[in-house]
Amino acid sequence: MKRTIAKYFYIGLFSLVANFIASALCAQNAGGIHGRVEDTQGKPLQFATAKLSLDGAELASKTTNANGIFEFSSDFLGLDSITLEISHVNKATQTIVLKKAEYASVVKVVLANLSLTLNDVVVTGTIKNQNSASSIVFDEEAIRQLQAFSLMDVLNTLPGRKTVAPDLQSPQTITLRTSSGGADAMNNSFGVAIFIDGIRISNETDMQSRGLSSRGLSGSYVFGLHQSVLDVTYNGFDLRDIPMSNIASIEVIQGVGTARYGDFTNGAILITTKAGRTPYNANINFNGGSSSFSLTKGVELGGKFGALNISGGYTNSNDDPEIN
Known part of the structure; x- marks a missing residue:
């Protein structure tokens, strides 16, 4: 009798755990589009902003948790494609276009640091026109x-x-x-x-003056009634x-x-x-x-x-x- 009770107890406990795991998996699958945001060293980025947009119009926005995880509801799973934009302070923003087949997978996004440091710069001269280099x-x-x-x-x-x-x-x-x-x-x-x-x-064929050879420069002007032309x-x-x-x-x-x-x-x-x-x-x-x-x-x-x-x-x- 005691063995039968113990047997049914373990069966019930197993069913409870199985239902709990199934519920968790269903909840996870119902989350739709989800992913993880990291830096270049593999550390999760908290408070990163994830935005979903379609044709330039923003549909939803989420913030990553302490583990760098973001998750959107299943309302967008019917779309053939959607644009995901991830941004964070002092990090380079990334924009990813997701296809419908990629919704179920975990999107991993790595954000690089924004830096004012310049890489090697090569300066070359270009002539804009062919008439003169000084034009x-x-x-x-x-x-x-x-x-x-x-x-x-x-x-x-x-x-x-x-x-x-x-x-x-x-x-x-x-x-x-x-x-x-x-x-x-x-x-x-x-x-x-x-x-x-x-x-x-x-x-060069202007005839509004007298000849330079006979009058000189100062005498070449033609004077009108009140002033020179x-x-x-x-x-x-x-x-x-x-x-x-x-x-x-x-x-x-x-x-x-x-x-x-x-x-x-x-x-x-x-x-x-x-x-x-x-x-x-x-x-x-x-x-x-x-x-x-x-x-x-x-x-x-x-x-x-x-x-x-x-x-x-x-x-x-x-x-x-x-x-x-």
């Missing part, structure tokens, strides 16, 4: 940020030049790689070539005559460049205008007594005719707004 390029974004009234406002940002307020009351000519003034500055400016889409803009004969090109609204990029070559641009002696300014179909672009600038308005548009002509870019602008400058 400087202003792209369309840089030109737009400068809010320039004329080409001179952009070129004044070159290294070694003085940044001044926009001046539209007098001719503007550019000098490169020199601090000379007077006739020497005129010679330097005359040696700077300006190209727009590969076509050189020349002022504001022109830049023998002095390069007036940069106020180049509109800024339709320029895509500006490249400045200081010194001698490639032979394709001719015999310029002091530098070249290569201007590329906008091309192709572009939306309407309106630009309004106000600075002191100067104001500028422009509108540009690029249209397709169809067939083999390509595209046509049209720009129009109006500029007004007052040298003394308090009086005029």
